[in-house]
Amino acid sequence: MSYSEISSEFRRRAVRGLTRFWLDPASVRPLAILRISVAAVLLFQALASIDSVRDLYGRDAVVSWDALQSVGAFPMSVDGPFHLSFLSRQLSDLGISADHCVMGVFGLYVAALAGLLLGFQSRLSAVLAFMTHLLLTETAPATTYGVDQFARIALFYSCWLPIGNCLSIDHLIRPGLKQTTTSARIGLRMLQLHLAVMYLATGLHKAAGEQWWNGEAIWRAVTLPGLAQFDMSWLAGVPLLPMLIGWATLAIEIGYCVFVWHARTRRITAAAAVGMHAGIAVQLGLTSFALLMIALNVAAFLVPPKTVEQEQAADVPCFSNCSGFVAVRETSTY
Amino acid sequence: MNKRNQIIVLLAIGHLALVGLGAAGVAFPDRADGGVPAVEWYRHFTGANNSFEFFAPGVGPQERVRFVFADEQGREWTDDLELGRNREANLSFTTIPFVLAGADDETAWSMLRSMAVAMLRRNPSAVHVEVRVESFGIERKLGDGGEWAIDFPSMQQYRSGVRPEWILLYQLTFNRFGEAIEPEDIDGGMEQ
Numbered sequence: 001m002s003y004s005e006i007s008s009e010f011r012r013r014a015v016r017g018l019t020r021f022w023l024d025p026a027s028v029r030p031l032a033i034l035r036i037s038v039a040a041v042l043l044f045q046a047l048a049s050i051d052s053v054r055d056l057y058g059r060d061a062v063v064s065w066d067a068l069q070s071v072g073a074f075p076m077s078v079d080g081p082f083h084l085s086f087l088s089r090q091l092s093d094l095g096i097s098a099d100h101c102v103m104g105v106f107g108l109y110v111a112a113l114a115g116l117l118l119g120f121q122s123r124l125s126a127v128l129a130f131m132t133h134l135l136l137t138e139t140a141p142a143t144t145y146g147v148d149q150f151a152r153i154a155l156f157y158s159c160w161l162p163i164g165n166c167l168s169i170d171h172l173i174r175p176g177l178k179q180t181t182t183s184a185r186i187g188l189r190m191l192q193l194h195l196a197v198m199y200l201a202t203g204l205h206k207a208a209g210e211q212w213w214n215g216e217a218i219w220r221a222v223t224l225p226g227l228a229q230f231d232m233s234w235l236a237g238v239p240l241l242p243m244l245i246g247w248a249t250l251a252i253e254i255g256y257c258v259f260v261w262h263a264r265t266r267r268i269t270a271a272a273a274v275g276m277h278a279g280i281a282v283q284l285g286l287t288s289f290a291l292l293m294i295a296l297n298v299a300a301f302l303v304p305p306k307t308v309e310q311e312q313a314a315d316v317p318c319f320s321n322c323s324g325f326v327a328v329r330e331t332s333t334y
Numbered sequence: 335m336n337k338r339n340q341i342i343v344l345l346a347i348g349h350l351a352l353v354g355l356g357a358a359g360v361a362f363p364d365r366a367d368g369g370v371p372a373v374e375w376y377r378h379f380t381g382a383n384n385s386f387e388f389f390a391p392g393v394g395p396q397e398r399v400r401f402v403f404a405d406e407q408g409r410e411w412t413d414d415l416e417l418g419r420n421r422e423a424n425l426s427f428t429t430i431p432f433v434l435a436g437a438d439d440e441t442a443w444s445m446l447r448s449m450a451v452a453m454l455r456r457n458p459s460a461v462h463v464e465v466r467v468e469s470f471g472i473e474r475k476l477g478d479g480g481e482w483a484i485d486f487p488s489m490q491q492y493r494s495g496v497r498p499e500w501i502l503l504y505q506l507t508f509n510r511f512g513e514a515i516e517p518e519d520i521d522g523g524m525e526q
Binding site: 022023044045048049051052055056060061062063064066067068069082134140141142143144145146149150152153156182183186189190193194197198200201202205206208209210211212215216217219220221223224225226227233235236237239242285286287288 | 339342343346349350353354357358379380381384385386387388389390391392393395396398415417418419420421422423425426427428429430433434441444445447448449451452453455470486488489490492493
Protein backbone atom coordinates (compact mmCIF):
# COMPACT_ATOMS: atom_id res chain seq x y z
CA MET A 1 0.00 0.00 0.00
CA SER A 2 1.52 3.32 -1.06
CA TYR A 3 1.86 6.36 1.22
CA SER A 4 -0.91 8.21 -0.62
CA GLU A 5 -3.24 5.24 -0.21
CA ILE A 6 -2.49 5.03 3.50
CA SER A 7 -3.00 8.77 3.86
CA SER A 8 -6.27 8.62 1.96
CA GLU A 9 -7.50 5.68 4.02
CA PHE A 10 -6.53 7.50 7.21
CA ARG A 11 -8.48 10.59 6.16
CA ARG A 12 -11.48 8.53 5.17
CA ARG A 13 -11.55 6.73 8.48
CA ALA A 14 -10.91 9.92 10.42
CA VAL A 15 -13.84 11.64 8.75
CA ARG A 16 -16.03 8.59 9.31
CA GLY A 17 -14.99 8.40 12.94
CA LEU A 18 -15.59 12.08 13.58
CA THR A 19 -18.91 11.93 11.77
CA ARG A 20 -19.99 9.04 13.96
CA PHE A 21 -18.69 10.77 17.09
CA TRP A 22 -20.62 13.96 16.41
CA LEU A 23 -23.56 12.91 14.25
CA ASP A 24 -24.54 9.31 14.92
CA PRO A 25 -28.20 9.73 15.92
CA ALA A 26 -28.63 9.29 19.66
CA SER A 27 -31.56 8.79 21.98
CA VAL A 28 -32.99 11.97 23.46
CA ARG A 29 -33.33 10.20 26.82
CA PRO A 30 -30.04 11.44 28.35
CA LEU A 31 -31.03 15.01 27.56
CA ALA A 32 -34.47 14.43 29.07
CA ILE A 33 -32.74 13.18 32.22
CA LEU A 34 -30.57 16.31 32.10
CA ARG A 35 -33.68 18.49 31.86
CA ILE A 36 -35.50 16.78 34.70
CA SER A 37 -32.57 16.52 37.09
CA VAL A 38 -31.23 20.03 36.52
CA ALA A 39 -34.72 21.50 36.92
CA ALA A 40 -35.30 19.47 40.09
CA VAL A 41 -32.03 20.61 41.68
CA LEU A 42 -32.56 24.26 40.76
CA LEU A 43 -36.15 24.14 41.98
CA PHE A 44 -34.88 22.74 45.27
CA GLN A 45 -32.36 25.57 45.52
CA ALA A 46 -34.89 28.23 44.52
CA LEU A 47 -37.57 27.04 46.91
CA ALA A 48 -35.00 26.84 49.73
CA SER A 49 -34.20 30.52 49.11
CA ILE A 50 -37.77 31.71 48.59
CA ASP A 51 -37.90 33.58 51.92
CA SER A 52 -34.67 35.39 51.12
CA VAL A 53 -35.43 36.67 47.61
CA ARG A 54 -35.51 40.36 48.58
CA ASP A 55 -32.41 40.03 50.75
CA LEU A 56 -30.53 38.33 47.92
CA TYR A 57 -31.75 40.09 44.77
CA GLY A 58 -33.79 43.13 45.81
CA ARG A 59 -32.87 46.76 45.28
CA ASP A 60 -32.23 47.02 49.02
CA ALA A 61 -30.70 43.56 49.33
CA VAL A 62 -27.91 42.89 51.81
CA VAL A 63 -25.61 43.85 48.95
CA SER A 64 -27.82 46.41 47.25
CA TRP A 65 -27.95 47.29 43.55
CA ASP A 66 -26.19 50.57 44.28
CA ALA A 67 -23.35 48.89 46.17
CA LEU A 68 -22.04 47.16 43.08
CA GLN A 69 -22.41 50.10 40.73
CA SER A 70 -18.69 50.21 40.02
CA VAL A 71 -18.45 46.50 39.25
CA GLY A 72 -18.52 45.16 35.70
CA ALA A 73 -18.52 46.91 32.36
CA PHE A 74 -21.65 47.34 30.24
CA PRO A 75 -23.69 45.20 29.57
CA MET A 76 -22.66 43.26 32.69
CA SER A 77 -23.01 46.41 34.80
CA VAL A 78 -25.85 47.72 36.92
CA ASP A 79 -26.93 49.90 33.97
CA GLY A 80 -26.93 46.97 31.56
CA PRO A 81 -30.00 45.15 30.26
CA PHE A 82 -29.12 42.00 32.21
CA HIS A 83 -29.57 43.67 35.59
CA LEU A 84 -32.89 43.81 37.39
CA SER A 85 -32.48 47.57 37.83
CA PHE A 86 -32.89 47.97 34.07
CA LEU A 87 -36.11 45.93 34.01
CA SER A 88 -37.30 47.69 37.13
CA ARG A 89 -36.84 51.10 35.49
CA GLN A 90 -38.86 49.99 32.46
CA LEU A 91 -41.65 48.62 34.64
CA SER A 92 -41.78 51.57 37.01
CA ASP A 93 -43.71 53.52 34.36
CA LEU A 94 -46.43 50.90 34.70
CA GLY A 95 -46.52 51.43 38.44
CA ILE A 96 -44.67 48.21 39.22
CA SER A 97 -42.30 48.61 42.14
CA ALA A 98 -38.75 47.24 42.23
CA ASP A 99 -39.82 44.72 44.86
CA HIS A 100 -42.66 43.42 42.70
CA CYS A 101 -40.32 43.30 39.72
CA VAL A 102 -37.83 41.14 41.65
CA MET A 103 -40.55 38.84 42.98
CA GLY A 104 -42.08 38.62 39.51
CA VAL A 105 -38.78 37.58 37.91
CA PHE A 106 -38.14 35.06 40.67
CA GLY A 107 -41.68 33.70 40.26
CA LEU A 108 -41.13 33.41 36.52
CA TYR A 109 -37.86 31.57 37.20
CA VAL A 110 -39.60 29.06 39.46
CA ALA A 111 -42.44 28.63 36.93
CA ALA A 112 -39.94 28.09 34.12
CA LEU A 113 -38.11 25.48 36.18
CA ALA A 114 -41.43 23.74 36.88
CA GLY A 115 -42.16 23.78 33.14
CA LEU A 116 -38.72 22.34 32.52
CA LEU A 117 -39.22 19.63 35.12
CA LEU A 118 -42.49 18.55 33.57
CA GLY A 119 -41.33 19.03 30.02
CA PHE A 120 -44.12 21.47 29.25
CA GLN A 121 -43.16 23.81 26.43
CA SER A 122 -39.64 22.61 27.16
CA ARG A 123 -37.75 24.96 24.86
CA LEU A 124 -39.66 28.04 26.02
CA SER A 125 -39.27 26.95 29.64
CA ALA A 126 -35.52 26.50 29.15
CA VAL A 127 -35.10 29.94 27.55
CA LEU A 128 -37.17 31.57 30.30
CA ALA A 129 -35.26 29.73 33.03
CA PHE A 130 -31.94 30.73 31.47
CA MET A 131 -32.92 34.39 31.05
CA THR A 132 -34.41 34.78 34.52
CA HIS A 133 -31.48 32.95 36.13
CA LEU A 134 -29.14 35.25 34.21
CA LEU A 135 -31.04 38.32 35.44
CA LEU A 136 -31.00 37.16 39.07
CA THR A 137 -27.34 36.13 39.17
CA GLU A 138 -26.12 39.18 37.24
CA THR A 139 -28.01 41.36 39.69
CA ALA A 140 -26.52 39.65 42.73
CA PRO A 141 -23.01 38.51 41.78
CA ALA A 142 -21.87 38.74 45.39
CA THR A 143 -24.16 35.88 46.39
CA THR A 144 -23.52 33.48 43.54
CA TYR A 145 -21.24 30.48 43.83
CA GLY A 146 -20.43 27.20 42.05
CA VAL A 147 -23.99 25.95 41.71
CA ASP A 148 -25.04 29.16 39.94
CA GLN A 149 -22.12 28.92 37.53
CA PHE A 150 -23.05 25.37 36.52
CA ALA A 151 -26.75 26.22 36.46
CA ARG A 152 -26.00 28.86 33.85
CA ILE A 153 -24.05 26.37 31.75
CA ALA A 154 -26.72 23.67 32.03
CA LEU A 155 -29.59 26.07 31.27
CA PHE A 156 -27.71 27.51 28.30
CA TYR A 157 -27.38 24.03 26.80
CA SER A 158 -31.00 23.31 27.61
CA CYS A 159 -32.04 26.24 25.41
CA TRP A 160 -30.61 24.58 22.31
CA LEU A 161 -30.92 20.84 22.80
CA PRO A 162 -33.90 18.51 22.25
CA ILE A 163 -34.55 18.16 25.97
CA GLY A 164 -38.32 17.80 25.79
CA ASN A 165 -38.70 14.98 23.29
CA CYS A 166 -39.28 12.29 25.89
CA LEU A 167 -40.35 11.92 29.53
CA SER A 168 -42.29 15.13 29.04
CA ILE A 169 -45.74 16.61 28.64
CA ASP A 170 -44.56 17.80 25.24
CA HIS A 171 -44.14 14.16 24.22
CA LEU A 172 -47.57 13.26 25.54
CA ILE A 173 -49.11 16.06 23.50
CA ARG A 174 -47.03 15.29 20.42
CA PRO A 175 -46.23 11.55 20.41
CA GLY A 176 -44.53 11.96 17.05
CA LEU A 177 -41.52 13.77 18.54
CA LYS A 178 -38.32 12.08 17.39
CA GLN A 179 -36.71 9.83 19.97
CA THR A 180 -33.39 9.50 18.19
CA THR A 181 -31.82 12.57 16.62
CA THR A 182 -28.53 13.93 15.41
CA SER A 183 -28.97 17.05 17.52
CA ALA A 184 -29.26 14.84 20.61
CA ARG A 185 -25.88 13.35 19.74
CA ILE A 186 -24.32 16.79 19.21
CA GLY A 187 -25.81 18.03 22.47
CA LEU A 188 -24.62 15.00 24.37
CA ARG A 189 -21.13 15.43 22.94
CA MET A 190 -21.04 19.07 23.99
CA LEU A 191 -22.11 18.18 27.50
CA GLN A 192 -19.59 15.33 27.71
CA LEU A 193 -16.70 17.40 26.35
CA HIS A 194 -17.60 20.34 28.59
CA LEU A 195 -17.47 18.09 31.65
CA ALA A 196 -14.19 16.53 30.53
CA VAL A 197 -12.62 19.97 30.04
CA MET A 198 -14.01 21.17 33.36
CA TYR A 199 -12.65 18.24 35.38
CA LEU A 200 -9.27 18.41 33.67
CA ALA A 201 -8.99 22.15 34.36
CA THR A 202 -10.09 21.96 37.98
CA GLY A 203 -7.81 18.96 38.55
CA LEU A 204 -4.79 20.72 37.05
CA HIS A 205 -5.54 23.92 38.98
CA LYS A 206 -5.60 21.87 42.18
CA ALA A 207 -2.45 19.92 41.27
CA ALA A 208 -0.58 23.23 40.87
CA GLY A 209 -0.75 23.79 44.63
CA GLU A 210 0.83 21.65 47.32
CA GLN A 211 -2.28 21.45 49.52
CA TRP A 212 -3.89 18.73 47.40
CA TRP A 213 -0.71 16.66 47.46
CA ASN A 214 -0.08 16.79 51.21
CA GLY A 215 -3.72 16.52 52.30
CA GLU A 216 -3.94 20.03 53.76
CA ALA A 217 -6.72 21.01 51.30
CA ILE A 218 -8.94 18.19 52.54
CA TRP A 219 -8.06 18.98 56.16
CA ARG A 220 -8.97 22.64 55.69
CA ALA A 221 -12.14 22.01 53.69
CA VAL A 222 -13.66 19.63 56.22
CA THR A 223 -12.72 21.72 59.26
CA LEU A 224 -13.53 25.29 58.15
CA PRO A 225 -16.57 26.39 60.13
CA GLY A 226 -18.52 27.51 57.06
CA LEU A 227 -18.19 24.13 55.38
CA ALA A 228 -17.71 21.52 58.10
CA GLN A 229 -20.77 19.39 58.76
CA PHE A 230 -19.13 17.17 61.36
CA ASP A 231 -16.25 17.46 63.81
CA MET A 232 -13.39 16.19 61.66
CA SER A 233 -10.55 17.54 63.78
CA TRP A 234 -9.46 13.92 64.42
CA LEU A 235 -8.16 13.91 60.83
CA ALA A 236 -5.10 15.83 62.03
CA GLY A 237 -4.09 12.64 63.84
CA VAL A 238 -4.20 10.54 60.68
CA PRO A 239 -2.63 12.82 58.04
CA LEU A 240 -2.28 9.92 55.61
CA LEU A 241 -6.04 9.74 55.17
CA PRO A 242 -6.60 13.35 53.94
CA MET A 243 -3.49 12.97 51.79
CA LEU A 244 -4.94 9.87 50.11
CA ILE A 245 -8.31 11.60 49.66
CA GLY A 246 -6.47 14.54 48.05
CA TRP A 247 -4.66 12.23 45.67
CA ALA A 248 -7.90 10.42 44.86
CA THR A 249 -9.55 13.75 44.07
CA LEU A 250 -6.72 14.65 41.70
CA ALA A 251 -6.86 11.20 40.10
CA ILE A 252 -10.62 11.39 39.55
CA GLU A 253 -10.57 14.92 38.15
CA ILE A 254 -7.51 14.64 35.93
CA GLY A 255 -8.20 11.05 34.92
CA TYR A 256 -11.83 11.81 34.06
CA CYS A 257 -11.04 13.28 30.64
CA VAL A 258 -9.14 10.12 29.68
CA PHE A 259 -11.04 7.25 31.25
CA VAL A 260 -14.62 8.44 30.84
CA TRP A 261 -14.48 7.86 27.08
CA HIS A 262 -13.56 4.21 27.11
CA ALA A 263 -16.44 1.78 27.34
CA ARG A 264 -14.69 -0.34 29.96
CA THR A 265 -13.82 2.52 32.31
CA ARG A 266 -16.71 4.91 31.65
CA ARG A 267 -19.09 3.75 34.35
CA ILE A 268 -16.45 3.48 37.06
CA THR A 269 -15.07 6.94 36.15
CA ALA A 270 -18.47 8.62 36.15
CA ALA A 271 -19.43 6.73 39.31
CA ALA A 272 -16.23 7.94 40.99
CA ALA A 273 -17.11 11.53 40.09
CA VAL A 274 -20.64 10.99 41.41
CA GLY A 275 -19.17 9.57 44.61
CA MET A 276 -16.84 12.53 44.97
CA HIS A 277 -19.76 14.95 44.66
CA ALA A 278 -21.83 12.90 47.09
CA GLY A 279 -18.94 13.27 49.52
CA ILE A 280 -18.97 17.03 48.96
CA ALA A 281 -22.69 17.11 49.72
CA VAL A 282 -22.32 15.13 52.94
CA GLN A 283 -19.04 16.54 54.27
CA LEU A 284 -19.23 20.17 53.09
CA GLY A 285 -22.99 20.64 52.94
CA LEU A 286 -22.87 21.98 49.39
CA THR A 287 -26.00 20.02 48.53
CA SER A 288 -27.39 21.78 45.47
CA PHE A 289 -23.93 22.15 43.92
CA ALA A 290 -23.17 18.46 44.43
CA LEU A 291 -26.59 17.35 43.18
CA LEU A 292 -26.23 19.48 40.06
CA MET A 293 -22.82 17.96 39.30
CA ILE A 294 -24.22 14.47 39.86
CA ALA A 295 -27.09 15.29 37.50
CA LEU A 296 -24.68 16.44 34.79
CA ASN A 297 -22.54 13.31 35.16
CA VAL A 298 -25.51 10.96 35.09
CA ALA A 299 -27.03 12.60 32.01
CA ALA A 300 -23.73 12.81 30.16
CA PHE A 301 -22.28 9.39 30.81
CA LEU A 302 -24.58 7.08 32.74
CA VAL A 303 -27.79 7.16 30.69
CA PRO A 304 -27.53 5.00 27.57
CA PRO A 305 -27.90 7.25 24.54
CA LYS A 306 -29.37 4.55 22.30
CA THR A 307 -33.01 3.65 21.95
CA VAL A 308 -34.26 0.25 23.05
CA GLU A 309 -34.75 -0.69 19.39
CA GLN A 310 -31.16 0.19 18.57
CA GLU A 311 -29.85 -1.76 21.52
CA GLN A 312 -31.87 -4.80 20.46
CA ALA A 313 -30.72 -4.43 16.88
CA ALA A 314 -27.10 -4.18 17.90
CA ASP A 315 -27.56 -7.06 20.34
CA VAL A 316 -24.71 -5.80 22.48
CA PRO A 317 -24.65 -4.28 25.94
CA CYS A 318 -25.37 -0.60 25.46
CA PHE A 319 -22.31 0.70 27.28
CA SER A 320 -19.95 -1.36 25.21
CA ASN A 321 -20.73 0.46 22.03
CA CYS A 322 -22.98 3.43 22.44
CA SER A 323 -20.71 6.35 23.28
CA GLY A 324 -19.42 6.87 19.80
CA PHE A 325 -15.94 6.80 21.24
CA VAL A 326 -15.60 3.50 19.49
CA ALA A 327 -15.45 5.59 16.34
CA VAL A 328 -12.65 7.70 17.72
CA ARG A 329 -10.84 4.61 18.88
CA GLU A 330 -10.98 3.32 15.34
CA THR A 331 -9.30 6.41 14.03
CA SER A 332 -6.80 6.61 16.85
CA THR A 333 -5.37 3.20 16.03
CA TYR A 334 -3.84 4.60 12.86
CA MET B 335 -21.99 15.26 6.61
CA ASN B 336 -24.30 17.84 5.10
CA LYS B 337 -23.72 21.60 5.21
CA ARG B 338 -26.19 22.19 8.03
CA ASN B 339 -24.60 19.59 10.25
CA GLN B 340 -21.14 20.88 9.39
CA ILE B 341 -22.13 24.35 10.57
CA ILE B 342 -23.74 23.04 13.75
CA VAL B 343 -20.70 20.93 14.63
CA LEU B 344 -18.37 23.84 13.89
CA LEU B 345 -20.42 26.10 16.18
CA ALA B 346 -20.32 23.43 18.88
CA ILE B 347 -16.55 23.08 18.52
CA GLY B 348 -16.19 26.88 18.57
CA HIS B 349 -18.17 27.07 21.80
CA LEU B 350 -16.12 24.28 23.36
CA ALA B 351 -12.92 26.01 22.27
CA LEU B 352 -14.04 29.08 24.24
CA VAL B 353 -14.82 26.80 27.19
CA GLY B 354 -11.31 25.35 26.91
CA LEU B 355 -9.71 28.78 26.79
CA GLY B 356 -11.74 29.86 29.80
CA ALA B 357 -10.75 26.71 31.69
CA ALA B 358 -7.11 27.41 30.87
CA GLY B 359 -7.51 30.88 32.33
CA VAL B 360 -6.79 32.61 29.02
CA ALA B 361 -7.86 36.24 29.35
CA PHE B 362 -9.29 37.84 26.25
CA PRO B 363 -8.14 41.35 25.38
CA ASP B 364 -10.58 44.08 26.26
CA ARG B 365 -12.01 46.52 23.79
CA ALA B 366 -9.16 49.03 24.16
CA ASP B 367 -6.65 46.31 23.25
CA GLY B 368 -8.51 45.17 20.14
CA GLY B 369 -10.78 42.66 21.82
CA VAL B 370 -14.25 41.92 20.50
CA PRO B 371 -16.84 42.81 23.15
CA ALA B 372 -19.41 40.44 21.69
CA VAL B 373 -17.11 37.47 22.27
CA GLU B 374 -16.48 38.53 25.87
CA TRP B 375 -20.22 38.97 26.45
CA TYR B 376 -20.91 35.56 24.92
CA ARG B 377 -18.29 33.92 27.15
CA HIS B 378 -19.67 35.65 30.21
CA PHE B 379 -23.35 34.99 29.59
CA THR B 380 -22.91 31.34 28.62
CA GLY B 381 -20.47 30.50 31.39
CA ALA B 382 -17.75 29.71 28.83
CA ASN B 383 -15.32 32.01 30.66
CA ASN B 384 -15.31 29.87 33.79
CA SER B 385 -11.84 28.80 34.91
CA PHE B 386 -13.22 26.15 37.29
CA GLU B 387 -10.78 27.02 40.07
CA PHE B 388 -12.85 25.44 42.82
CA PHE B 389 -10.73 25.04 45.97
CA ALA B 390 -7.66 25.53 43.78
CA PRO B 391 -4.75 25.73 44.06
CA GLY B 392 -5.60 25.42 47.75
CA VAL B 393 -8.25 26.14 50.35
CA GLY B 394 -7.82 29.55 51.94
CA PRO B 395 -8.84 30.70 55.40
CA GLN B 396 -12.52 31.47 55.82
CA GLU B 397 -13.76 35.00 56.28
CA ARG B 398 -16.99 36.19 57.81
CA VAL B 399 -18.81 39.44 58.47
CA ARG B 400 -20.24 40.04 61.91
CA PHE B 401 -22.44 42.88 63.05
CA VAL B 402 -22.34 44.41 66.52
CA PHE B 403 -25.39 46.59 67.12
CA ALA B 404 -25.90 49.17 69.83
CA ASP B 405 -29.07 50.98 70.87
CA GLU B 406 -29.50 54.37 72.52
CA GLN B 407 -29.07 52.84 75.97
CA GLY B 408 -25.73 51.37 74.97
CA ARG B 409 -26.99 47.79 74.93
CA GLU B 410 -25.12 45.66 72.42
CA TRP B 411 -26.02 42.52 70.51
CA THR B 412 -24.61 40.69 67.51
CA ASP B 413 -25.81 39.11 64.29
CA ASP B 414 -24.22 37.57 61.24
CA LEU B 415 -24.92 37.06 57.56
CA GLU B 416 -26.73 33.77 57.98
CA LEU B 417 -30.06 35.40 57.21
CA GLY B 418 -31.67 32.49 55.40
CA ARG B 419 -33.97 29.91 56.91
CA ASN B 420 -31.84 27.00 55.80
CA ARG B 421 -28.32 26.10 54.73
CA GLU B 422 -29.02 26.45 51.00
CA ALA B 423 -30.08 30.07 51.40
CA ASN B 424 -27.22 30.75 53.79
CA LEU B 425 -24.66 29.43 51.34
CA SER B 426 -25.58 32.36 49.10
CA PHE B 427 -25.29 34.89 51.92
CA THR B 428 -22.01 33.48 53.20
CA THR B 429 -20.49 33.86 49.75
CA ILE B 430 -20.48 37.62 50.32
CA PRO B 431 -17.32 37.69 52.52
CA PHE B 432 -15.38 35.81 49.82
CA VAL B 433 -16.44 38.37 47.20
CA LEU B 434 -15.67 41.15 49.66
CA ALA B 435 -12.13 39.79 50.12
CA GLY B 436 -11.46 40.10 46.39
CA ALA B 437 -13.14 43.47 45.87
CA ASP B 438 -11.33 46.76 45.34
CA ASP B 439 -11.46 49.30 48.17
CA GLU B 440 -14.31 51.34 46.69
CA THR B 441 -16.51 48.31 46.06
CA ALA B 442 -15.66 46.78 49.45
CA TRP B 443 -16.65 50.02 51.19
CA SER B 444 -19.94 50.15 49.26
CA MET B 445 -20.66 46.52 50.14
CA LEU B 446 -19.95 47.09 53.83
CA ARG B 447 -22.15 50.17 53.87
CA SER B 448 -24.93 48.29 52.10
CA MET B 449 -24.72 45.43 54.59
CA ALA B 450 -24.77 47.87 57.50
CA VAL B 451 -27.86 49.66 56.19
CA ALA B 452 -29.65 46.37 55.49
CA MET B 453 -28.83 45.00 58.93
CA LEU B 454 -29.88 48.22 60.67
CA ARG B 455 -33.19 47.97 58.83
CA ARG B 456 -33.63 44.52 60.36
CA ASN B 457 -32.71 45.88 63.81
CA PRO B 458 -34.82 49.05 64.15
CA SER B 459 -33.85 49.72 67.77
CA ALA B 460 -30.14 49.96 66.92
CA VAL B 461 -28.62 53.40 66.43
CA HIS B 462 -25.41 52.19 64.91
CA VAL B 463 -23.71 49.00 63.84
CA GLU B 464 -20.11 47.97 63.86
CA VAL B 465 -19.32 45.80 60.82
CA ARG B 466 -16.47 43.45 61.65
CA VAL B 467 -14.68 41.47 58.97
CA GLU B 468 -12.92 38.50 60.52
CA SER B 469 -10.82 35.61 59.32
CA PHE B 470 -10.65 32.14 60.84
CA GLY B 471 -7.08 31.00 61.31
CA ILE B 472 -3.79 31.88 62.95
CA GLU B 473 -1.36 34.70 62.33
CA ARG B 474 1.66 33.46 60.43
CA LYS B 475 4.76 35.18 59.13
CA LEU B 476 5.28 34.72 55.40
CA GLY B 477 8.95 33.83 54.90
CA ASP B 478 11.93 35.41 56.67
CA GLY B 479 11.12 38.95 57.58
CA GLY B 480 7.95 38.78 55.55
CA GLU B 481 4.56 40.22 56.34
CA TRP B 482 2.17 38.71 58.81
CA ALA B 483 -0.74 36.91 57.24
CA ILE B 484 -3.66 34.84 58.44
CA ASP B 485 -3.61 31.21 57.48
CA PHE B 486 -5.31 28.05 58.65
CA PRO B 487 -3.18 25.85 60.94
CA SER B 488 -1.72 22.79 59.28
CA MET B 489 -2.45 19.30 60.59
CA GLN B 490 0.99 19.26 62.21
CA GLN B 491 0.33 22.59 63.95
CA TYR B 492 -3.06 21.35 65.08
CA ARG B 493 -1.49 18.23 66.57
CA SER B 494 0.95 20.43 68.47
CA GLY B 495 -1.92 22.33 70.03
CA VAL B 496 -2.33 25.32 67.73
CA ARG B 497 -6.01 26.24 67.31
CA PRO B 498 -7.59 28.61 64.80
CA GLU B 499 -9.69 31.52 65.98
CA TRP B 500 -11.64 34.39 64.50
CA ILE B 501 -9.21 37.27 63.98
CA LEU B 502 -10.43 40.79 63.30
CA LEU B 503 -9.20 42.06 59.93
CA TYR B 504 -10.93 45.44 59.99
CA GLN B 505 -14.07 47.13 61.20
CA LEU B 506 -16.25 50.04 60.27
CA THR B 507 -19.11 51.62 62.15
CA PHE B 508 -22.18 53.04 60.42
CA ASN B 509 -25.14 55.02 61.68
CA ARG B 510 -28.71 54.61 60.50
CA PHE B 511 -28.10 56.98 57.59
CA GLY B 512 -25.38 54.74 56.24
CA GLU B 513 -22.67 57.19 57.26
CA ALA B 514 -19.39 55.82 58.53
CA ILE B 515 -18.69 57.15 62.00
CA GLU B 516 -15.55 57.21 64.09
CA PRO B 517 -15.54 55.34 67.43
CA GLU B 518 -14.91 58.59 69.33
CA ASP B 519 -18.10 60.05 67.84
CA ILE B 520 -20.16 57.35 69.47
CA ASP B 521 -21.63 58.24 72.84
CA GLY B 522 -19.73 56.38 75.51
CA GLY B 523 -17.16 55.14 73.00
CA MET B 524 -16.90 51.61 71.66
CA GLU B 525 -14.78 48.64 72.46
CA GLN B 526 -11.88 48.42 70.01
